[in-house]
Amino acid sequence: MTVLVVGASGSVGGGVVAGLLERGVDVRATSRTPEKLSLPEQVGVFAADMNDPASFAEVLESVDRIFLYADLAQPQALLAAVAAAGVRHVVLLSSSSVTFPGAAEDFNGSRFLAVERxxxxxxxxYTFLRPGGFASNAARWSWGIKADGAVPLPxxxxxxxxxxxxxxxxxxxxxxxGDSLIGKRPVLTGPERLSLREQVATIGEVIGRRLSVIEQTEQESSAMLSRYVPEVWVRQIIKGWREAVGATPIISGEYTQITARPSRTFRTWVDDNIDLFR
Ligand SMILES: NC(=O)c1ccc[n+]([C@@H]2O[C@H](COP(=O)([O-])OP(=O)(O)OC[C@H]3O[C@@H](n4cnc5c(N)ncnc54)[C@H](OP(=O)(O)O)[C@@H]3O)[C@@H](O)[C@H]2O)c1
Structure with a gap:
């Protein structure tokens, strides 16, 4: 069986490649800049852009299953090429935002829904993976933590x-x-609810420094985030935080049902990425 991982340079895609190799699967990988990938020799590496379906012509040959990110403007064209090549199963990295009330009207929910559709x-x-907010979003705090141990947040x-x-x-x-998740749409969350303040405190405990949270207005936060995040995302991030104040997000438990292992905690993520913060 041959599996194609689109986006092997990604934090999730990279883990998918590694996990497939551990299981002895024949893996191909794509990137828009394949020269930047550093993968074991047995992985076939190809240049391909999801927004240019023709760039997939060669890499799709004899592929059985494909892992895809949802960051594509015209999914129909790529999916037609995937189906025509005889691929039989797509595993799509979607988002739990599609399950929220009003998802079809929400910027984030609607773009993932369009690709799922x-x-x-x-x-x-297909299998739609529907994760909630990534622990890796905390990587955005690394600069402030390294600079002066402070994390500005609205x-x-x-x-x-x-x-x-x-x-x-x-x-x-x-x-x-395998076929166990065909037609399934697992929602994936971490095992615990944590406020942003508690996440900052966890990072501080792991790196052995007392960190502080500086309260910002939305405007201040927006101006700061705009330096490295596109404007449309800045609004989404701040809206997500505003709506999550005092919320009780679901803990899905689906990771454990599927893998028979406990979900990794936020602290584990910090341990795994400690160099970001010191
Ligand atoms: N952050 C969150 O809280 C959250 C929550 C739910 C869902 N998500 C979704 O999860 C994804 C982020 O996952 P991640 O952290 O693993 O991402 P990441 O580390 O930023 O990697 C993104 C990958 O997507 C590939 N990619 C992007 N556009 C592409 C294109 N046009 N053609 C081919 N490949 C393309 C990139 O490949 P190259 O650059 O090498 O070509 C890269 O490998 C996003 O779709 C995001 O919307 C995020």
Whole structure:
């Protein structure tokens, strides 16, 4: 069986490649800049852009299953090429935002829903991975933590259940190596609810420094985030925090049902990425 991982440079995609190799699967990988990938020799590496379906012509040959990110403008064209090549199963990295009330009207929910719908209509077998907020979003705080041990935030009491990207990759690997998750849409969350303030405190405990949270206005936060995040995302991030103040996000438990292992905690994510913060 040959599995194609689109986005092998990604934090989830990279974990998917590693997990498939551990299971002895024949893996191909794509990137828009394949020269930057550093993968074991047995992985076939190809240049491909999801927004240019023709760039997939060669890499799709004899592929059985494919892991896809949802960051594509015209999913129908790529999915038609995938189906025409004889691929039988798509594992799509979607988002739990599609399950929220009003998802179809929400910027984030609607873009993932559009890609999910295109996959359903393609006739391909599918698995939709629907993670909540990633633990890796905390990487955005690394600069402030390194500079002066301070994390500016507009809504420090926003509550999340941050999911470790390796948990998402583990479930993708289960989906890509058997039929048990065909037609399934697992929602993946971390095992615990933590406010942003508690996440900052956890980082401080792991690196052995007392960190502080500086309360910002939305405007201040927006101006700061805009330096490195596109404007449309800045609004989404701040809206997500605002709506999560005092919330009780679900803890899905699906990771454990699928893998028979406990979900990784936020602290584990910090341990795994400690160099970001010191
Ligand atoms: N952050 C969250 O809280 C959250 C929550 C739910 C869902 N998500 C979704 O999860 C994804 C982020 O996952 P991640 O952290 O693993 O991402 P990441 O580390 O930023 O990697 C993204 C990957 O997507 C590939 N990619 C992007 N556009 C592409 C294109 N046009 N053609 C081919 N490959 C393309 C990139 O490949 P190259 O650059 O090498 O070509 C890269 O490998 C996003 O879709 C995001 O919307 C995020």
């Amino acid at each position: 295109a996959v359903e209509e393609s006739g391909l077998a 809504y420090p009491e926003a509550v999340q259940a941050p999911v470790h990207e390796q948990d998402i990759a583990d479930v993708a690997v289960v989906a890509l190596t």
